[in-house]
């Protein structure tokens with residue numbers, strides 16, 4: 001777009017809507033006008049792209065979560081006008097950086113939702129016809145504050161300044177029918193602007209509304225509450241995102257949400273298809289649907305219902321089309337995250353859909369008997385057994401392809417979690433190692449490093465072809481380049497320190513090592529291991545057993561599910577360790593611990609660019625892939641991690657000598673865990689005992705909460721040493737890995753002293769991150785699953 005034209009557009013928007021000019025507009029008004037100008041600018045090619053996607057074969061990405069982050073900077077970047085707009089604003093005494101108060105669109109919990117956002121970005125940039133479908137929650141993931149060391153949750157009213165990046169499309173509204181309620185699903189479309197291309201993808205988010213605003217008959221009789229009851233009930237469906245990451249709740253509202261967006265999306269997809277093809281016979285030739293985890297799997301029986309009940313197709317033909325249409329991405333092997341529904345509940349809420357679940361189940365049983373499978377095998381795999389609907393089993397049975405999200409994860413699926421299914425249908429299984437978009441996670445969040453890369457490569461082609469970074473490996477021993485690289489890192493550390501001072505009121509020193517663990521708070525991610533290692537090291541420094549320690553700042557960012565007591569206790573514990581360590585004059589300047597508030601996409605952009613050490617320390621076999629690990633690698637951090645998820649491939653790409661790998665591997669844990677008794681280690685190892693003892697010696701303040709309550713450190717201690725009836729002691733092998741973790745951590749700490757040698761490792765990590773572009777992942781889906 002013409003730059004002066006664009007500024008005129010912003011000015012006229014400001015003037016007509018708010019009666020202000022650029023100089024005296026509020027940041028919110030400025031944001032609104034910039035968004036308005038962009039939306040007007042792209043509207044022509046957005047419409048064209050939507051129509052183009054619909055006229056050919058296209059892929060639809062159904063996801064309960066889209067963790068988009070802030071749109072304005074990314075959209076300007078993708079249009080190639082970010083610097084110009086900033087420059088023009090500056091001529092008027094304003095700056096794009098003022099828009100930091102605009103909320104993130106945080107309609108997701110963590111990695112799974114962010115993956116969906118990265119995929120849309122990559123597909124748009126590479127002209128791949130992929131469109132997203134999800135829910136327009138009124139409240140996304142809660143805003144977190146740390147008060148007195150405890151997490152507090154506040155409603156995330158992300159639309160409080162409006163939503164200028166969406167277009168409401170009333171003409172495409174559809175009705176979604178439950179047993180005792182019918183609601184209206186109204187789509188809001190967000191453009192996904194492809195970088196350096198005319199293509200604009202579409203994210204369609206459904207909002208639940210009442211079919212009738214309210215019931216006048218009831219209102220006339222004076223029954224106000226009843227009159228608005230239907231409205232309230234309908235709107236509740238898209239009111240709030242469930243804040244659990246990797247943990248299923250089995251609540252009826254959740255099933256309503258899943259059906260709501262699955263049914264609305266399918267109605268829309270089918271309608272658009274028929275408008276263009278006039279028949280459903282070729283549906284699976286024109287449409288392929290990717291299910292992001294099991295959350296949208298209810299779409300499978302819903303498509304069967306549509307094809308048979310509404311369009312009169314016979315069951316076998318519908319079955320064939322449905323199976324051809326769907327593909328399923330598995331994101332976890334952890335039992336507590338595998339989605340199951342009470343059959344009675346599903347039948348009560350969705351009787352006709354449930355009837356198709358049963359028909360699918362019957363067909364499965366017949367097919368298996370014909371193959372000579374035994375009853376036990378059939379019971380294990382059947383989509384319905386023991387009065388339970390097992391969504392993962394239905395997904396594998398009723399789809400063309402099932403994929404895991406990192407090599408090791410797919411291997412575990414085949415060998416373990418979905419072993420029987422793999423035996424039945426080996427040709428259906430694929431691996432698609434996750435990725436991240438380098439537009440947001442390098443070009444946008446680290447302009448300084450981007451400029452260095454572009455200068456050395458001679459062009460910015462890496463922004464759409466990340467493999468080109470490998471050409472920079474030749475500078476790994478070039479002192480001038482490494483020194484510039486180190487200067488960039490220092491700049492980013494200084495910027496982060498400034499932000500943390502304002503945002504969290506903590507003072508940190510950019511001259512120290514930044515050791516960063518940022519991700520959802522979960523036992524399997526083992527923030528507790530990190531916390532214990534800090535105590536271990538702290539006492540080691542004090543008693544002189546750890547010498548020459550390079551001053552380090554340990555930074556944590558994480559949200560806990562509001563009802564997850566143990567995770568909340570870990571947050572409180574990290575805060576207390578911070579208090580202890582940060583105030584000790586003996587270790588002053590050596591160790592500092594900071595827990596930043598409200599970790600989200602925008603915060604992540606600042607943190608990943610400033611990290612020296614990337615903490616990826618999940619128990620081997622628990623983190624399906626991880627994507628935070630990739631963001632940190634791309635920005636030139638070394639990984640301190642276990643051989644889990646994509647860490648395995650990160651070490652493969654960058655060379656294990658450039659990472660700090662520790663801990664028991666998956667195959668080792670298999671042998672260790674049945675015999676594992678952490679008490680033996682605790683009581684035989686004085687240093688482990690000393691660190692652990694801080695949980696129970698009363699010197700750290702957990703708020704005096706009784707054991708088992710939020711904040712209770714005693715309960716954390718017991719979980720590590722006693723276990724519980726439903727949990728073996730130290731289920732995640734924290735104590736078992738502690739020694740090798742501390743050893744690797746201290747090795748990294750010592751290596752940092754040789755600045756150039758450490759920078760070389762960081763450099764090689766950055767240069768080796770090409771594989772982890774979501775461009776690669778999406779192209780692989782497009783070619784081998786979607787067949788676009």
Ligand SMILES: *Cc1c(COP(=O)(O)O)cnc(C)c1O
Pocket residue numbers: 109110111112114518519520599600601604625626627628629631
């Ligand atoms: C990338 C990202 C995640 C995923 O992090 P993992 O370390 O892979 O769990 C979670 N939250 C936000 C805000 C992110 O940007």
